[in-house]
Structure formats: C-alpha cells, structure tokens
Amino acid sequence: MDKRIIKMIVVLTATAVLSGGILALVYKKAEPLIEANRLRELKKAIFLVLPEAKDYKTVEKKGFNIYIGIDENGSQVGYAFVATGPGFQGKIKMMVGLANDMKTLTGMKVLEQVETPGLGNRISEDTFQGQFKGLSTEPEITYVKNKKPEKPNEIQAITGATISSKSVVAIVNKELKKVVKALKEEEVEKTYGP
Amino acid sequence: MPEIKEKKDDLLIVSSSPHIHTVENIPRIMHNVILSLFPPMGVSVYFFGMNALLLMLTSTVACILTEYVFQKGRKKEITIGDGSAIITGLLLALTLPPAFPLWAAALGGIVAMSLGKHIFGGLGYNIFNPALLGRAFLQAAFPVMITTWSAPLTGSIPVDGVTTATPLSLMKFEGQMTPYLNLLFGNVSGSLGETSAIAILIGAIYLLYKGYINLRQPFSYIGAIFVSGGIFWLISPDKYPDPIFHILSGGVMLGAFFMVTDYVTTPTTPLGQWIFGIAAGFLVVIIRLFGGLPEGVMYSILLMNAITPLLNRYTRPKIFGEVKVG
Amino acid sequence: MAPDGEVTLSKDFIKGLWKENPVIRQILGMCPTLAVTNSATNGLAMGLATTFVVISASTIVSIIKSLVPRQVRIATYVIIIASFVTIADLFLAAKFPSISKALGPYVPLIVVNCIILGRAEAFASKHPVHRAFIDALGMGVGFSWALILLGSIRELLGFGSIFGFKIMGAWFTPWIIMILPGGAFITLGIIIGLINQFTGSRTVDTSCH
Numbered sequence: 001m002d003k004r005i006i007k008m009i010v011v012l013t014a015t016a017v018l019s020g021g022i023l024a025l026v027y028k029k030a031e032p033l034i035e036a037n038r039l040r041e042l043k044k045a046i047f048l049v050l051p052e053a054k055d056y057k058t059v060e061k062k063g064f065n066i067y068i069g070i071d072e073n074g075s076q077v078g079y080a081f082v083a084t085g086p087g088f089q090g091k092i093k094m095m096v097g098l099a100n101d102m103k104t105l106t107g108m109k110v111l112e113q114v115e116t117p118g119l120g121n122r123i124s125e126d127t128f129q130g131q132f133k134g135l136s137t138e139p140e141i142t143y144v145k146n147k148k149p150e151k152p153n154e155i156q157a158i159t160g161a162t163i164s165s166k167s168v169v170a171i172v173n174k175e176l177k178k179v180v181k182a183l184k185e186e187e188v189e190k191t192y193g194p
Numbered sequence: 195m196p197e198i199k200e201k202k203d204d205l206l207i208v209s210s211s212p213h214i215h216t217v218e219n220i221p222r223i224m225h226n227v228i229l230s231l232f233p234p235m236g237v238s239v240y241f242f243g244m245n246a247l248l249l250m251l252t253s254t255v256a257c258i259l260t261e262y263v264f265q266k267g268r269k270k271e272i273t274i275g276d277g278s279a280i281i282t283g284l285l286l287a288l289t290l291p292p293a294f295p296l297w298a299a300a301l302g303g304i305v306a307m308s309l310g311k312h313i314f315g316g317l318g319y320n321i322f323n324p325a326l327l328g329r330a331f332l333q334a335a336f337p338v339m340i341t342t343w344s345a346p347l348t349g350s351i352p353v354d355g356v357t358t359a360t361p362l363s364l365m366k367f368e369g370q371m372t373p374y375l376n377l378l379f380g381n382v383s384g385s386l387g388e389t390s391a392i393a394i395l396i397g398a399i400y401l402l403y404k405g406y407i408n409l410r411q412p413f414s415y416i417g418a419i420f421v422s423g424g425i426f427w428l429i430s431p432d433k434y435p436d437p438i439f440h441i442l443s444g445g446v447m448l449g450a451f452f453m454v455t456d457y458v459t460t461p462t463t464p465l466g467q468w469i470f471g472i473a474a475g476f477l478v479v480i481i482r483l484f485g486g487l488p489e490g491v492m493y494s495i496l497l498m499n500a501i502t503p504l505l506n507r508y509t510r511p512k513i514f515g516e517v518k519v520g
Numbered sequence: 521m522a523p524d525g526e527v528t529l530s531k532d533f534i535k536g537l538w539k540e541n542p543v544i545r546q547i548l549g550m551c552p553t554l555a556v557t558n559s560a561t562n563g564l565a566m567g568l569a570t571t572f573v574v575i576s577a578s579t580i581v582s583i584i585k586s587l588v589p590r591q592v593r594i595a596t597y598v599i600i601i602a603s604f605v606t607i608a609d610l611f612l613a614a615k616f617p618s619i620s621k622a623l624g625p626y627v628p629l630i631v632v633n634c635i636i637l638g639r640a641e642a643f644a645s646k647h648p649v650h651r652a653f654i655d656a657l658g659m660g661v662g663f664s665w666a667l668i669l670l671g672s673i674r675e676l677l678g679f680g681s682i683f684g685f686k687i688m689g690a691w692f693t694p695w696i697i698m699i700l701p702g703g704a705f706i707t708l709g710i711i712i713g714l715i716n717q718f719t720g721s722r723t724v725d726t727s728c729h
Contacts, residue, residue, distance in 0.1 A: 008592045015596050019603035033614035118696040160338040334697035
C-alpha cells in the first residue's frame with residue numbers, strides 16, 4: 001500500500017483513539033457530578049411543591065415516576081410528579097405536588113419552558129405558580145381572566161399570556177388525572193390484593 | 195435586419211407607471227394622503243379623546259426628527275417637507291391602542307424611520323412599510339402594552355381607560371361577536387384609526403377620486419379576506435366568524451386603503467398588485483383563525499412586502515418585441 | 521526598540537481584538553453570537569468556552585501540524601475541536617449547571633463555529649506554537665468582548681439589568697424584543713453599522729493570510 005495512505009490512516013486513528021481516551025476520562029470524572037446536579041435540582045423541586053417533606057422516595061407506577069414525600073417522622077405528606085406538555089411555543093415541564101387526599105395541590109413549579117420572555121414565561125413567576133398551592137382539583141382546574149379567582153379550583157391567567165396559562169392548566173389537569181388513576185389503582189390493589 | 199436587432203438591445207426596459215422616482219409629485223400626493231387621513235384621525239379623537247391626538251403628534255414628531263437626523267448625518271438633502279415622514283408617523287399612531295404610552299410611540303416612530311426607511315436609503319428604497327415595521331417592533335417589544343385596549347369613551351377624556359378586549363380578541367378567545375353598526379362607526383375598542391370603517395372609506399374615496407390609489411389593491415385584499423373568510427364560515431359557522439365581520443373588524447380597512455396601496459412597498463405591475471392583495475388577504479384570515487394572535491393585518495402586509503421585489507420582477511409586462519433573456 | 525519576535529506576537533494578539541475581530545469585522549461565528557447573547561452572563565460564558573476551545577485546538581493543531589498529512593487535516597482538526605468542545609460541555613454541566621442550561625445546545629454547537637476551524641486552518645497550521653496560541657487568545661478575547669457587549673446591551677434593554685444587576689429603575693419598561701432573536705439581529709446590525717460609520721473602514725482586508 002501507498003505509504004501516504006498508511007500515514008493518513010495512522011494519524012486519523014491515533015487522533016481518534018487519543019481523543020476518545022481523553023473524553024472517556026473526562027466523562028468518568030464529570031458524570032457523577034452531572035448526576036448529582038440533576039438529583040439536587042429534582043430534590044429542590046420536590047421539596048418546593050411538597051413543603052412539609054424532608055425526604056422522598058421514588059415509586060414507578062404505569063410509567064410514571066411518582067415521588068412520595070415523607071416528613072421527619074417518616075409519615076407520608078403527599079405526592080409529587082413531573083407533568084410535561086405543549087405550551088405556546090414549546091414544551092412546558094413542571095413539578096406538581098399533590099396532597100395525600102389527591103384532591104388538593106400542594107404546589108407547582110415550572111422546571112423547563114420556552115414561552116415568550118416577559119409574557120408567557122411569567123408562568124415561572126411565584127405569583128402565578130403560587131396560585132396552585134392549595135388549589136382544589138375537583139372539579140377540574142380552570143382559569144379566569146382579568147379578575148380575582150372566586151372558586152377554589154380557579155386560578156387567574158396572566159394578562160397577555162392566556163395561551164401559556166391555559167396550557168399550564170391543561171397539562172396539570174391531564175397529567176393529574178393519569179397520576180391519580182395510577183395511584184388509586186395501586187390503593188385498590190393494596191386493599192383487596194393478595 | 196441586423197441594425198434593428200442591435201438597436202433593440204440598446205433599449206432601456208422600463209416598467210409601466212407609476213414610476214417611483216418622479217420626485218416633483220411626491221409632496222402633492224403625500225399632502226393629499228395626509229388630508230385623506232383626517233376622517234379616521236378625527237373619529238379617533240372623538241372616540242378616544244386627547245391621548246389619541248397626543249399619540250399622533252408624538253409619533254409624527256418622532257418620525258420627522260429621525261428623518262432629519264438621518265439625512266443631516268448622512269449629508270443628504272433634507273426631505274421632511276415632502277410629507278412622507280408625517281404619513282408614516284400618522285399611520286403608525288393610527289395602529290396603536292389609545293392608552294399607549296407616548297414615549298413608546300416616539301420609540302416606534304424612531305424605529306419606523308430608522309430601521310424601516312433610512313437604513314435602506316430613504317424614500318423609495320425601503321422594503322417594508324415603515325409604519326408597520328415600527329408597529330411590529332412595538333408589538334414584539336411591548337406585547338402587553340400594545341394589547342391593552344381601552345373602551346371608547348365617547349367625547350370625554352380617558353382618565354384611566356377601562357381595559358376591554360377588541361372585537362377580534364372577543365371573537366377569538368370568547369367566541370363573542372360585535373354588532374356591525376358599531377364596527378362601521380367605530381365605537382368599539384381597538385387601535386386609534388382602525389375602529390371606524392366609514393371614516394376610513396371617506397378618506398379612501400377621496401384618494402380614489404383624486405386618482406392616487408387604484409381599486410385593484412384594496413379590492414383584491416378585501417375580496418380575498420371576504421372569500422377565504424367566507425369559505426371557513428361556510429365550513430363551520432359556529433366556529434368561525436362570518437366574512438363581513440372579518441372585513442369590518444381590526445385593521446383590514448386601514449390596511450387595505452392606506453398600506454396595501456403604498457407606492458414603495460407594494461408591486462407596481464397590475465398583476466403583481468392582484469397577487470399581492472389576494473395573498474395578503476388570505477394570510478390575514480389564516481393568521482386570525484389559526485395563529486396565536488387575534489389580528490393578522492400587520493404581518494400579512496409585512497410578509498407580502500418582503501416578496502414585492504420578486505413580484506415586480508416576475509410580473510413585469512412584456513414590452514412589444516422584447517426578447518426574453520436568460 | 522522591541523525585538524521583532526515581540527512585535528509579531530503583540531500584533532498577532534491585537535488583530536483579533538479589533539482589526540480582524542471575528543464578530544464585528546469578519547462576521548464569523550454568528551450562530552452563537554446571535555443565539556446566546558440575551559444576557560451579559562451568557563455572552564461571557566459562551567465567550568470563555570469558545571476561547572478555551574480555540575486556544576486548545578489551535579495549540580494542538582500547531583504542535584502536530586507537521587505530522588498530519590494534508591489530505592486528512594480537516595478531519596483531524598474536527599476531531600480535535602470536537603473533543604475540546606465535549607470537554608467544555610461536560611465541564612460546564614458538571615460545575616456550572618445553570619449556565620450549561622442557559623446556553624443549551626449552543627455549547628456543543630461550538631464545534632461548528634467557523635472561528636475555530638478558521639484559525640486552525642488559516643493560522644495555527646502554518647505558524648509556530650507560541651504564535652498560534654497568541655493568535656487564538658486574541659481571537660477568543662475579541663469574540664468574548666463582542667459577545668459581552670452584545671449581551672449587555674440586550675440585557676440592559678430587555679431586562680433592565682447588566683450581569684444580573686438592576687440598572688434601570690422601576691420606571692423602565694423592558695423591551696421584550698431585545699431578548700428575542702430579533703433583538704440580536706437588530707443590535708448586532710446597529711453595532712456593526714455604527715462602527716463602520718465612524719471608523720470609515722468598510723472594506724477591511726479580512727482574508728486569512
């Protein structure tokens with residue numbers, strides 16, 4: 001074979017192997033830190049929507065990761081789950097906290113969203129998120145515009161960002177229904193199961 | 195015959211009238227356009243009070259000053275006397291909500307003149323309608339302020355305007371209709387100059403009578419809105435508004451007679467004007483019914499402005515004996 | 521008088537700051553320039569990450585320039601650049617998760633930033649290591665300051681703050697458009713336009729040696 005071609009193969013292979021080796025080392029160092037960051041974020045979000053929780057455990061139900069909050073005495077204070085769905089411009093991802101009775105929300109925190117800055121992205125503000133604390137989920141959550149909410153299942157939409165507000169409500173309603181169903185089935189199993 | 199062939203190649207190919215660069219006519223046309231804007235201006239002051247007048251004044255002054263600064267800075271002839279800056283300022287103000295802050299209107303005027311007109315080289319060179327470009331900037335910069343509408347406070351001065359929804363957002367978000375008579379006279383909420391269809395028509399008839407605008411563009415624009423709006427209405431009358439509501443509400447009238455007819459930013463050939471009007475009208479209905487915003491007039495015209503050079507190029511009438519090159 | 525070597529070195533450094541500034545003169549690397557500069561902090565982070573990659577890549581390329589056959593040089597450069605970008609990406613995700621989140625996909629996208637391959641191909645592969653290093657440093661700093669300037673203007677008008685510090689009072693209404701993509705184009709266009717207007721040098725020789 002041509003000497004030139006051999007040199008090309010050797011150089012490229014050497015570069016690739018060296019790069020791969022170095023990257024593997026870096027990844028090994030960085031990976032646990034990245035995972036720790038992810039868990040810390042998750043924990044922060046769970047404790048935010050379940051204010052009484054001091055610890056949590058993860059259970060998997062029907063493809064959902066449900067986080068059960070536990071207080072310092074070890075008793076259950078509620079459930080938290082991640083709700084994802086379409087917003088005005090892209091995906092909205094939220095952590096939602098649900099009380100033990102499964103009829104009241106204990107909080108909501110927007111984790112990821114790409115709504116319009118200054119308008120839709122105000123769903124991440126505490127004034128909006130805070131409305132979900134203590135919100136009744138029966139009947140379904142609804143929103144009102146330009147006035148104070150009157151019923152226990154109502155929140156006030158953000159002025160000028162009706163679509164984003166509507167999306168949040170719709171996502172929470174939809175995911176909540178699924179989670180509650182999954183949890184209730186579990187209860188049935190607990191009660192009547194073998 | 196070889197001589198004729200040679201001569202033909204030397205011919206300068208010109209498009210049909212109107213020609214953009216007939217400078218001596220610009221001031222007269224512009225002053226008449228300003229005159230034709232008086233009815234909608236008057237109605238807006240009647241329905242929305244002093245702030246309407248101040249808004250028009252502010253944005254016009256901002257436009258004139260910006261034009262002056264640019265032309266002075268670039269050592270060009272100062273042409274603020276030709277009235278085009280005044281028209282941009284007035285049209286911009288007429289598309290703003292009545293309670294819009296004056297400083298923001300001034301900013302809109304500065305953007306309209308600088309980014310909309312002078313960055314391209316001044317009158318005749320701009321691609322986009324400057325007033326609409328200014329408004330698009332304001333819409334993107336202050337989305338809450340520009341959608342905060344006050345109810346018409348007939349005659350009185352708006353103290354702290356009661357916020358209401360425009361007929362279009364009532365339709366889009368609440369499924370609620372507004373009576374045609376209100377849309378005709380203009381005692382509904384909306385931008386300063388767009389609420390009264392009759393006032394705009396009076397100004398438009400004057401311009402048509404004077405021969406400064408032709409019917410092709412407004413007709414194709416409104417017609418396309420009527421037809422495409424009508425199709426959706428026939429498909430599902432409960433879900434979509436009727437075509438008459440479409441053409442009477444929002445900025446359709448103002449856009450059709452004062453923006454689709456702009457000499458600089460719309461096609462100069464008749465066929466191009468038809469295509470422009472029909473496509474823009476179709477866009478209005480699509481944006482209104484399926485877009486995130488309740489109103490689509492501004493973006494429909496701006497989008498079509500962008501392809502105007504293309505329309506001019508491909509709809510150029512063939513001159514007798516012209517040989518297609520390339 | 522300074523020795524010739526120093527003159528060349530300082531020239532290598534200075535040219536990236538102004539005369540051949542990648543952003544405002546060469547109009548290179550527009551993707552990160554426009555996409556991440558909605559705040560000064562993001563501009564700084566992107567500037568630093570890019571500077572790290574351009575310096576590392578240029579240095580390595582300059583070291584191995586005599587070993588790499590001409591035919592596979594681009595492929596080799598890209599492997600080297602991609603490795604450093606991945607390192608930068610992992611580092612940010614591990615140590616500065618919030619910045620990593622804010623910059624999103626634009627950190628991995630440094631791979632395709634033409635400044636880096638441009639410096640490797642146009643300068644580092646033809647000059648000794650110390651000059652390649654200084655050239656890359658100049659380009660990195662030039663890129664960074666342009667991004668910080670752009671980010672500061674957009675953050676000031678779009679949020680009323682710079683580096684997160686509130687500058688504007690309560691009277692100020694943020695111009696939302698400035699933190700949207702449109703604001704990036706408008707701001708960059710105005711900056712380049714003003715610089716051209718006042719320096720009067722509209723046609724600067726940006727060809728790469």
